Amino acid sequence: MQAFQVHAFDAPPALTDVPVPRPGPGEVALRIAACGVNFADMLMAQGKYQDTPALPFTLGMEVCGTVAALGPGVTAPAIGTRVSVFGGQGGMAQVAVYDAARCRPVPDAMPDTVAAGFQVAYGTSHLALSHRARLQPGDTLLVLGAAGGVGLTAVEIGHAMGARVIAVARGADKLAVARAAGADHMLDSDAGDLKAQLKALCADIGGVDVVYDPVGGDAFKAALSVCNREARVVIIGFASGEVPQILANLLLVKNITVIGFYWGGYLTFAPQVLSDSLAELMDWYAQGRLRPHIGAVLPLDRANEALAHLADRTATGKIVIVP
Incomplete structure (x- = not known):
């Protein structure tokens, strides 16, 4: 499969052919439908973010996708469930593996592009x-x-x-x-x-x-x-x-x-505070109180263009990558 990866901090990220990942214990594999692009992705690509992973790594902090495989010991979310995940990395790819506990079901009325850039x-x-x-x-x-x-x-x-x-x-x-x-x-x-x-x-x-x-x-x-x-x-x-x-x-x-x-940071020291906040936001969305603005939807091979829009501050709202 293809993934948009950082191999060096002094060179642009690039599409790379990589093996399809398999979920381990406690994990699920998602077929990625959309990936939200964040300012932190640009900082990661430059090695300047506080949580920059070790090289090489795949950009993409948050995604919406469908569960395609379960790791050992995982029973939920079931295969075929549409979920959103904040995973910190890995989302600008066709398939990614995440901790099953981080997966949040997506309401049927919420499009993939909105769910990917919501959290x-x-x-x-x-x-x-x-x-x-x-x-x-x-x-x-x-x-x-x-x-x-x-x-x-x-x-x-x-x-x-x-x-x-x-x-x-x-x-x-x-x-x-x-x-x-x-x-x-x-x-x-x-x-x-x-x-x-x-x-x-x-x-x-x-x-x-x-x-x-x-x-x-x-x-x-x-x-x-x-x-x-x-x-x-x-x-x-x-x-x-x-x-x-x-x-x-x-x-x-x-x-x-x-x-x-x-x-x-709340994922590590106060995850329930974060979960309660997201639950309230999902309720607001269902009530029509939130109207997410998607500024651009780009394919995976234009991910560098998405990062450039963040760097020159020409983007409005959320930019989303659709692999």
Whole structure:
């Protein structure tokens, strides 16, 4: 079969012919229907992600597929069951093997492309906003990178939780996507001094109670300048490439809390918290409260193109690979 693999961190990933994997004890083999692409995949390909596997490895953190074979001792999910899995790697392939305990049944009404890109983006935003930031109805939520894979879900979930949402993204097209997801106010990060734009807006509507930041860099600094007292700033990632340095005196004066958040970490120290969050999100989807935005669906032989869209920040919503 074919798999999109990283063989060296100084060379692009490439399609590679590999043996079809067989499930071991406690595992299942999935025939992959779709694989969500995440910013972490790009970092893994460069050897810069905190959980980068040993070389060589197959990219693809989350998938939707059909159970094709069971390993020894496994009785469920049954062969033929459609499931989604966050496996951390292996998804950009025709077949992949995963721990059976990580497989989650997919509702019939949820398309493969949606299910493949649902767990990381929606799970990240929901757990970050509800569990870590304790977002409340009536809070003002500032979302940086608001048209990206996780940022757009933060806009949508923040709106669903009753917050007033300020979306920051690059250009009118991306801001239109954020508006459709529920943003109340839109700011173009390419339209001049972001700090000045935020201060002008907040002079009219009041400051910010929660910041959702997958960008870092100067955007983080600008967001910190408009935080209300006891604001919560959730650090999701650093798409700008710059890890900001925090001036602790600003935190002290306004009693601001800066919160680190890594969704995948909950699999190891609090898996039930993650499972409960995903169960609630599935309920929201079934109720029609969530409308996932798929920005592009690409075949496996165009996976490098998908990574390039993430690198140059031209993607909106989720990019999905269909092998």
